[in-house]
Amino acid sequence: MEKKLNQIKLTALEHINSATDMEQLEELRIKFLSKKGELRQVLRGMGKMDAKLRPVIGKLANRIQQEIEEKFSSKIHELKEKQKTQRIKEETIDITLPGKRPPAGHIHPLNLIYGKMVDIFVGMGFEVKEGREVETDYYCFEALNMPKDHPARDMQDTFYISDDVVLRTHTSPMQIHTMEAKQPNEPVKIICPGRVYRRDDDATHSPMFHQIEGLVVGPGVTMADLKGTLEAFFQQMFGASTKVRLRPSYFPFTEPSAEVDITCVFCSGTGCRTCKQSGWIEVLGSGMVHPNVLRNVGYDPEQVSGFAFGMGIDRMAMLKLGINDLRLLFANDLRMIEQY
Ligand code: PHE
Secondary structure, eight states: OOHHHHHHHHHHHHHHHHHHHHHHHHHHHHHHHTTTSHHHHHHHGGGGGGGHHHHHHHHHHHHHHHHHHHHHHHHHHHHHHHHHHOOOOOOOOOOTSSOOOOOOOOOHHHHHHHHHHHHHHTTTEEOOOOSEEEEEHHHTGGGTOOOOOOOGGGSOOOOOOOOOOOEESTTTHHHHHHHTTOEEEEEEEEEEEEEESSSBBBBBBOOOEEEEEEEEEEEEEEHHHHHHHHHHHHHHOOOOOOEEEEEEEEEEEEEEEEEEEEOTTTTTTTTTOOOOOOEEEEEEEEEOHHHHHHHHHOTTTOOOEEEEEEEEHHHHHHHHTTOSOOOGGGGHHHHHTTTT
């Protein structure tokens, strides 16, 4: 019996030693130490044993049971430690790894150009005024020397909100708002950037687009000032060799009126497809503020004169970015936007 007990002890210790997880260990506990375990099984035979030997074997069995139990608890401890180290290893964060940056957005190409244009004018001493996009007929047309039956109203296909309220077709109403807010004949030097609306939609026209209005009024302001201002602007925008030319035109709110061309930004004036071999590109409408407009806001055309211009920001962006379809600017296609 003694031999058997020692045999059990040896196998038990050996098995426990090589156990690798708690489940295995529990199985071993049942196998060796439970009521139906091997140890008890052997001790059951003690009844038939010589009475003198019984206490000796009993003592031995107790000792062996104790030894096996100790082995169990030290193994449990060992496995727990192992688990802990393992977990710490798995959960360790390498704080030296570079972080993941979320992709950053950036300014829309149209806003880039918009900002650049405004910056140039601010650099020349212009004040920036932003106006409303919904206007009354009076500010959009009437006060700009365009009465209800004026044929020039057809030049701008208008979105009407009611008979008297429109989405502004140009930024020129800001000329009226600005001068109305001043003392009569008070000098003005402003630009008004903003959205405008016309019933138009093709590769070079969008129902919503952007303009910058310019207005300079004061004693002795001439058309030479207009040309000089535009030259300074376009040379900063497209390079020092850019030339500006004025062509006679017609707007009801300016007299005389001029359309303004610059040397083609793609071929520098030698002729290409974009400028239709002319070497020039039309960029804006302008002129000397019509005396009627000045009178409408209480200014005296005998005392002051002024020039005004209105240019398309989107058109400028197309030239600057080399885009041939205006609608690309508003489609918000990231493949296009991310190039700039
Ligand atoms: N308002 C005109 C347009 O949108 C442009 C313009 C502005 C012309 C100022 C002359 C003076 O077409």
